[in-house]
Amino acid sequence: MAIGVFDSGLGGLTVLEAAQKRLPDVDFIYLADTAHAPYGVRTADDIYNLTTAAVQRLFDAGCDLVILACNTASAAALRRMQEGWVPEGKRVLGVFVPLIEAMTERQWGDNSPPREVAVKHVALFATPATVSSRAFQRELAFRAIGVDVEAQACGGVVDAIEDGDLILAEALVRSHVDALKRKMPHPQAAILGCTHYPLMQDVFQQALGADVQVYSQAALVGESLADYLTRHPDKMGSGTAGYLTTGDPKRVSDRAVQFMRRQITFVSA
Numbered sequence: 001m002a003i004g005v006f007d008s009g010l011g012g013l014t015v016l017e018a019a020q021k022r023l024p025d026v027d028f029i030y031l032a033d034t035a036h037a038p039y040g041v042r043t044a045d046d047i048y049n050l051t052t053a054a055v056q057r058l059f060d061a062g063c064d065l066v067i068l069a070c071n072t073a074s075a076a077a078l079r080r081m082q083e084g085w086v087p088e089g090k091r092v093l094g095v096f097v098p099l100i101e102a103m104t105e106r107q108w109g110d111n112s113p114p115r116e117v118a119v120k121h122v123a124l125f126a127t128p129a130t131v132s133s134r135a136f137q138r139e140l141a142f143r144a145i146g147v148d149v150e151a152q153a154c155g156g157v158v159d160a161i162e163d164g165d166l167i168l169a170e171a172l173v174r175s176h177v178d179a180l181k182r183k184m185p186h187p188q189a190a191i192l193g194c195t196h197y198p199l200m201q202d203v204f205q206q207a208l209g210a211d212v213q214v215y216s217q218a219a220l221v222g223e224s225l226a227d228y229l230t231r232h233p234d235k236m237g238s239g240t241a242g243y244l245t246t247g248d249p250k251r252v253s254d255r256a257v258q259f260m261r262r263q264i265t266f267v268s269a
Contacts, residue, residue, distance in 0.1 A: 002027040002241055003225075004058030004066035006051070009037040009162050010252070010259045011196035012069030015095065017260065018222035019067075023229070027241035029061050031269055034247030038158045039072040040127025040194075047076040047129060052085055055092060057244070057269055065091045065235040067225065071194050071217075072127050075135035091235060093228070096139050098220035099191055104144045117144045119189045123180050123212075125204065126193030128153040136193060150184035152176050154194070161196045164258050170203050177207035192216045199259070244269040 005016045005028055016030050033039075033054050039047050051073040058066050068074045074094030086092050104117045124136055131153040140147060154176045160169035180187070190212050192204060198216040205214050229235060245252040245266040256264040 001062050001064055002029045003235070004028070004055070004061070004063035005030045005069050006033070006054050006058060006066055006073070007031075007068075007070040007195060008033050008039040008050075008072065009158065009196070010034075010256055011158065011161070011194060013256060013260050013264070014195050014198045014218040015067065015069040015221050018218040019225050022222035022226050026229070029058060029063060029242055029244065031058055031244045032247070032252060032266070034245050034252050036246065037162065038127070039070060039076075040129045040158060041155075042072075042129060044076045044129070044133065047073060048080055051077040052081060054246075054269075055081070059087070059090055061244075064089065065093070065232075067221070068092060068094045069195050069221070071095055072129045075126075075130040075133040079135075091232075093225075095195065095217050095221050096136055096193075098224040099193075099215055099217060100136075100140055100143055101224065102215055102220050103189060103191070104140070106143060110143075114141065114143050114145045116146050119213075120147060121184060121186065121188045122147055122149045123184055123187035123190040123208070124149055124151040124193050125154050125176060125180070125190065125197060126151065127158065128155060130193055136191065148184070150180060150187070152180040152183075154197075157200070158194065158196050161199060161259075162255065164255065166199075169200055173200050173203045174207050177204065181208075187212055189213045189215060242267065 031054055036050050055066050078094040131151040137149050157172045190208055198218050201216050243266040246269050249266045249268055252266045
């Protein structure tokens with residue numbers, strides 16, 4: 001048995017790499033739905049249908065646990081999947097929870113009423129679909145009160161990163177930060193709500209200023225996964241690890257090498 005990691009493209013490789021470093025004895029199967037990427041401009045129903053098809057492919061490969069490393073899928077599809085689709089004995093986890101745990105300094109299993117936290121003004125940078133879903137605000141409201149969240153839809157950033165055009169990606173990030181600051185001049189914290197964005201974390205930090213705490217998902221998800229597997233050892237095992245794509249394996253492999261600066265070979269899903 002391996003643990004599945006799903007993303008619409010290559011951004012989830014940042015989460016996978018952190019998880020592999022934190023859990024070196026665990027095998028992972030990564031699935032990139034590059035034939036249908038990006039998800040951030042799709043409708044909620046479209047995202048749900050694509051995500052369930054991809055997760056089913058990972059279940060069929062022997063995964064009992066799948067991580068939605070795609071924020072858009074986590075925002076638009078996860079709750080609906082958990083409420084009526086996930087088969088018995090299988091689990092699907094999203095990537096918002098570790099961010100909220102870190103920002104509110106409380107464990108997800110803490111079901112006490114929401115309370116005030118130190119951070120009052122939060123900037124959320126995400127895809128248009130994640131922003132329109134308001135999933136982050138909804139999940140945060142379960143845990144904290146009095147937090148003002150200003151969301152900025154970062155159109156074009158994922159495409160630029162996937163295309164390897166980091167100059168364009170940097171220019172877009174700075175433009176989106178400027179737009180956010182016009183709405184919230186002095187955020188205390190910033191959430192990078194897309195797994196592609198850690199590659200631009202230095203640019204976000206520079207544009208926001210050194211006094212803004214920037215939360216990025218990769219390491220946080222790795223730690224949360226390790227904690228989850230400690231509590232659910234039946235979901236951890238060894239199996240066939242690999243990289244699957246719905247797109248052109250050679251093209252995706254070439255992009256992945258450029259993206260992660262190491263050899264990664266994808267095969268057809």
